[in-house]
Amino acid sequence: MAPKKKTNTEDYLRMYRQMVRIRAFEDNANQLYLSAKMPGLTHMYSGQEAVAVGICEALEDSDKITSTHRGHGHCVAKGAEFKQMFCELLGKEEGYCRGKGGSMHIADQSHGNLGANAIVGGSMGIATGAALSARRLGKKDVTVCFFGDGATAQGLWYEVMNMAALWKLPVIYACENNGYSEYTKTDEIAAGSITARAEAFGIEAHMVDGQDVLAVNDLAQKLVARARKGEGPFFIELKTYRYHGHHVGDINRDYYRSKDEESEWKKVRDPIANFGKWLESEGVVTADELVAINDEIRADAEAAVQYALDAGYPPANEVDMHVFAGVDHALAYV
Amino acid sequence: MAPKKKTNTEDYLRMYRQMVRIRAFEDNANQLYLSAKMPGLTHMYSGQEAVAVGICEALEDSDKITSTHRGHGHCVAKGAEFKQMFCELLGKEEGYCRGKGGSMHIADQSHGNLGANAIVGGSMGIATGAALSARRLGKKDVTVCFFGDGATAQGLWYEVMNMAALWKLPVIYACENNGYSEYTKTDEIAAGSITARAEAFGIEAHMVDGQDVLAVNDLAQKLVARARKGEGPFFIELKTYRYHGHHVGDINRDYYRSKDEESEWKKVRDPIANFGKWLESEGVVTADELVAINDEIRADAEAAVQYALDAGYPPANEVDMHVFAGVDHALAYV
Amino acid sequence: MTREITLSKAVNEAIAEEMRRDETIFLIGEDVAEAGTPFKVLSGLVEEFGTDRVIDTPIAEPGFMGIAVGAAMTGSRPIVDLMFGDFIFLVMDQLCNQAAKTHYMSGGKLSVPLVLRTNLGATRRSAAQHSQSLHALVAHIPGLKVALPSSAYEAKGLMKTAIRDDNPVVIFEDKLMYNDKAPVPEEEYLIPFGEANVMRQGRDVTLIGTSSMVQVCQKAAEILEKEGISAEVIDPRTIVPLDEETILNSVRKTSRAIVVDEGHQNFGITGEIASRISEKAFYHLDAPVQRMGAMDVPVPFSPALEDITVPTPEGVADRARLICRGELVHAA
Amino acid sequence: MTREITLSKAVNEAIAEEMRRDETIFLIGEDVAEAGTPFKVLSGLVEEFGTDRVIDTPIAEPGFMGIAVGAAMTGSRPIVDLMFGDFIFLVMDQLCNQAAKTHYMSGGKLSVPLVLRTNLGATRRSAAQHSQSLHALVAHIPGLKVALPSSAYEAKGLMKTAIRDDNPVVIFEDKLMYNDKAPVPEEEYLIPFGEANVMRQGRDVTLIGTSSMVQVCQKAAEILEKEGISAEVIDPRTIVPLDEETILNSVRKTSRAIVVDEGHQNFGITGEIASRISEKAFYHLDAPVQRMGAMDVPVPFSPALEDITVPTPEGVADRARLICRGELVHAA
Numbered sequence A, B: 001m002a003p004k005k006k007t008n009t010e011d012y013l014r015m016y017r018q019m020v021r022i023r024a025f026e027d028n029a030n031q032l033y034l035s036a037k038m039p040g041l042t043h044m045y046s047g048q049e050a051v052a053v054g055i056c057e058a059l060e061d062s063d064k065i066t067s068t069h070r071g072h073g074h075c076v077a078k079g080a081e082f083k084q085m086f087c088e089l090l091g092k093e094e095g096y097c098r099g100k101g102g103s104m105h106i107a108d109q110s111h112g113n114l115g116a117n118a119i120v121g122g123s124m125g126i127a128t129g130a131a132l133s134a135r136r137l138g139k140k141d142v143t144v145c146f147f148g149d150g151a152t153a154q155g156l157w158y159e160v161m162n163m164a165a166l167w168k169l170p171v172i173y174a175c176e177n178n179g180y181s182e183y184t185k186t187d188e189i190a191a192g193s194i195t196a197r198a199e200a201f202g203i204e205a206h207m208v209d210g211q212d213v214l215a216v217n218d219l220a221q222k223l224v225a226r227a228r229k230g231e232g233p234f235f236i237e238l239k240t241y242r243y244h245g246h247h248v249g250d251i252n253r254d255y256y257r258s259k260d261e262e263s264e265w266k267k268v269r270d271p272i273a274n275f276g277k278w279l280e281s282e283g284v285v286t287a288d289e290l291v292a293i294n295d296e297i298r299a300d301a302e303a304a305v306q307y308a309l310d311a312g313y314p315p316a317n318e319v320d321m322h323v324f325a326g327v328d329h330a331l332a333y334v
Numbered sequence C, D: 001m002t003r004e005i006t007l008s009k010a011v012n013e014a015i016a017e018e019m020r021r022d023e024t025i026f027l028i029g030e031d032v033a034e035a036g037t038p039f040k041v042l043s044g045l046v047e048e049f050g051t052d053r054v055i056d057t058p059i060a061e062p063g064f065m066g067i068a069v070g071a072a073m074t075g076s077r078p079i080v081d082l083m084f085g086d087f088i089f090l091v092m093d094q095l096c097n098q099a100a101k102t103h104y105m106s107g108g109k110l111s112v113p114l115v116l117r118t119n120l121g122a123t124r125r126s127a128a129q130h131s132q133s134l135h136a137l138v139a140h141i142p143g144l145k146v147a148l149p150s151s152a153y154e155a156k157g158l159m160k161t162a163i164r165d166d167n168p169v170v171i172f173e174d175k176l177m178y179n180d181k182a183p184v185p186e187e188e189y190l191i192p193f194g195e196a197n198v199m200r201q202g203r204d205v206t207l208i209g210t211s212s213m214v215q216v217c218q219k220a221a222e223i224l225e226k227e228g229i230s231a232e233v234i235d236p237r238t239i240v241p242l243d244e245e246t247i248l249n250s251v252r253k254t255s256r257a258i259v260v261d262e263g264h265q266n267f268g269i270t271g272e273i274a275s276r277i278s279e280k281a282f283y284h285l286d287a288p289v290q291r292m293g294a295m296d297v298p299v300p301f302s303p304a305l306e307d308i309t310v311p312t313p314e315g316v317a318d319r320a321r322l323i324c325r326g327e328l329v330h331a332a
């Protein structure tokens, strides 16, 4: 990690905290799954924290993001609260989506998160449209479209890149290349070069180490500022790694990736540990302070989990509400 | 046009004849429309003859092509007969598709034409699948996928290029860049570079003058031979021009392209006239022989038109035949 | 004041009026600007509103549909132009997995106020990929409203309502009707969704027709009238929401019903409406409810075949005669 | 000899047997090879048949669907694996504009022998984009056959028939049933399309259930039996083609029918089947035909809500009681 000036203590600490918050959220979510307290299953963001945080810390609250099936990290990084998130994961009324969306559809419009998406690549158009909308309505918002390496196979991306480039839209396509599409190494199912694919549409493309929150944040700040000025769109490929299986139930994964590979990434390239070490070495915080931050966040997360476990489900008559805006109960309407 | 050795007299004459056949077919089809004898409307291939002929002359009969809404040229070039083609255009029982397909769905499986397609880009998967099928079944067939510049906007292309490249399929994507997508200059709706888009998937891309039948044929021969050996896929962008409107009814087109531009292409870059002149100058044929070829083909086409006009429509009970293979009448089945 | 204008002009007026009223509305699609679409429905709009609000796209239906969804989620009100109804297959994911579900999945926090305007209708010799009437597919998906204008009057009033609706609305225009004129008031009006139009009163049989089939039912009613059979004709105008009450009240009165629609008959609109009538007007029926959809075959190109795939006034009148005379009843 | 195997194993066996028989068959889809799909349905096939015949694709559903269509047109018999039924929206163009229409548009010269296997079913807490039952959409399109296996036995027999069919066939498996065991013969068998299975004989009411709803109907019949109501249970097994005769014969006997399906109720399967019964068994009906589809809402994530969107045995039994006692009749 490149040495940095210490002028940004507050920013650094916020980034560190946000990464820890994501990790804590995921550890608890995983625990909820393992203890059979969570309905369905979910995809852990652990290992990729520097991507979401590095990028979202470069955004304003009113800037928009679109997220993926592996969306908890983006949601936390864009400003969401633990309680409403855990409530959503458990299908409770106080969840961000009143329990109707769950992990794969968590959205938090109050902080510009237009939502996770269970269709791989499904939000590429949405992000591009949000950028078009902002430009047309005279807003200065930038939209970041998060997606995985596997999602680059979806034709939709090429369609919207073409339009984003033609219309110079303030959108940044952020590809989190964690090397895998479910249970397959993406190298085996992706030909050529991903950055070249964006460049072929005349889109400026960058690669960055997705485990280095400062590198990510630096690049994101520059590109966000330029996109805001109308110099977009941009593409970023962020090399990263997911620590867990494809989803929480994907336990035996030797057949597609080795334990060695996993522990190598965890040991040597953990974005939180490395950033913590750097913060210490730069004298921004002490080891004790880091422990205190961790403890506080862990406690927060656990309290939120308990809160969510105790919270109520939506009442049965909610089932046909929110099908249509402006219609109280859809079944009485259609 | 680069000077050529005269060893290929027979090949040259066949290419010339095939181009003239396409032009004659289209002139008659247009006349049928203008005299209100043709149901619906149709898209003329005139001006682009060197593309279809240059490529199809490099193919074996068992090689496959997929075609587009502007598909008469491909159909003729791949070996179809006038009579069945005109019958199809008029919805007659003796048409290639028993009148059920019409201009936009003309197919001629006997010569490997898997069909025109009324969905822009709709055949990109089909062509790629035909290539996969050939490889898997141990056949040596190559498939050529024809499509227009406008079709490069469809996401499907990027999806199938990825797979074709990964699996080294014997498919050649041939983009006929006539500069227009319906009533819009494609430059206004296409960002970056089309060849770069193919190259980004690791696909070898070529550009060639689509008005020069020998240049097209030379390149096609090389790439077809290489594709047959497993060195594919390939991409070719062929710069060409359509003489008529987007479809036969598109008469007033000043708002999207100038008369000057049209006459420039027709006068200076006509693939048939230029090739004819070259054949003469090389001493392959005399001017009189060319006139005789033209006359003979024109007479053929007119006879076929008359045949088709006199031919019968399919009987009413055909309407629910061929919905399902192996089911005589679908309405008695579902 | 009321003048006669074409359906095409009616759509154009509706969009222009709404775009003048609300800056957040924009149009997006292929050849919508200078060309004003191949059917020329949108001619003149780019001149008034500029290319910033009348946006020509590449040939990338899933892409611009997705873009519209994102724009709608963030303060814009896009109108998407899909050149042929048959291309709806290309946008199904963005329409049905995204637009239709976003409001619900977000617990009501996000909404997607967009209009997808496209068309339906065969007998234009456009063959199997340019002639389909696919409104049933969309009607099956919760979260989408579906309007089927049957004349210039409906086209204008329903379009304006659609544009002001805070939900995704799909409007299918009959492409053979673009040049048909009908009386349309100069004054502003809207047609509320879910209110069927009783086009003609009758005693003996209720003909429920959608879109292109409303005229077919009207003509059938004229044929029948000459024979002393009095047909009531109902145009639901929207199928989601569906004005069940108006239909049921009519059938309770006439005791007979025929549902006529240009979508394929199997698993389509006619089954839904017929089964609701059969269930909810059970004791009032003197004859089985009849369904007449398009034939369950891909639309053939040949004029000799295409014309027999779609219900005709004579066909509807024949069927009405049979049920009014009780001939179909005893077979059942 | 008959042993009990899971539905998952039954599908696996059907495919393996057919692949051994016919070299032209191949499998294509996401994570079908080493992973054997997320549901592990295809485990072991790549070991036997190799990556040349069990082909892992990028996440590009329209692309590999199109590739399958082209392969099918040229001598191969592809089986396409679509991981979730909800993704069918992504392949609609290739499935409905291309695969379904090619045979017809070519006047019978080209054919598209492919199987699209995917799934349906909610109550798995997978939320709105991974829980849909979208078979009605496909059933509406002429040229596609649609099979809905309701147990391991059907899954094997219908899959083998589908693979040998020369047309595009879409099979929806119930994803909640993959681990359910049923008796399946060791010997080869095929289940012909268009032959409904009368699972249980009864006198008072006919319960027509598809896929996941067959078990629901069976359980409802057990509940009803204890109360002296005798229910006949019919599984159509394929909805295109639909075995209308078996259904009609049953209803002519019982005089009452309930159609139960896990797709959304509006504009779905239940309307089609109910309206055919209402029309063709008109004089035999003692009560209006009842429809019970999934609720017309996007599938909610919350278990508290999701469970009430799908018909249950109790719900079906309740409805049966009402019509058998005549209570719903007089309201209509």
Ligand SMILES: Cc1ncc(C[n+]2csc(CCOP(=O)(O)OP(=O)(O)O)c2C)c(N)n1
Residues within 6 Å of the ligand: A069, A070, A118, A119, A120, A121, A147, A148, A149, A150, A151, A152, A178, A180, A181, A182, A246, D030, D059, D061, D083, D087, D090
């Ligand atoms: C359209 C679609 N196809 C397939 C899936 C199943 N699926 C869910 S996640 C996933 C892999 C995505 O890989 P990538 O984009 O790299 O994201 P990652 O999981 O690595 O974060 C797949 C295939 C899906 N949800 N949507």
Ligand SMILES: Cc1ncc(C[n+]2csc(CCOP(=O)(O)OP(=O)(O)O)c2C)c(N)n1
Residues within 6 Å of the ligand: B069, B070, B118, B119, B120, B121, B147, B148, B149, B150, B151, B152, B178, B180, B181, B182, B246, C030, C059, C061, C083, C087, C090
């Ligand atoms: C999916 C789809 N979108 C739109 C259309 C309408 N359309 C027919 S041809 C065409 C333009 C195609 O342009 P190009 O691919 O360059 O082919 P060209 O007409 O120039 O030969 C369009 C937009 C269509 N048929 N299919």
Ligand SMILES: [Mg+2]
Residues within 6 Å of the ligand: A148, A149, A150, A176, A177, A178, A179, A180, A181, A182, A186
């Ligand atoms: Mg990945």
Ligand SMILES: [Mg+2]
Residues within 6 Å of the ligand: B148, B149, B150, B176, B177, B178, B179, B180, B181, B182, B186
């Ligand atoms: Mg073009």
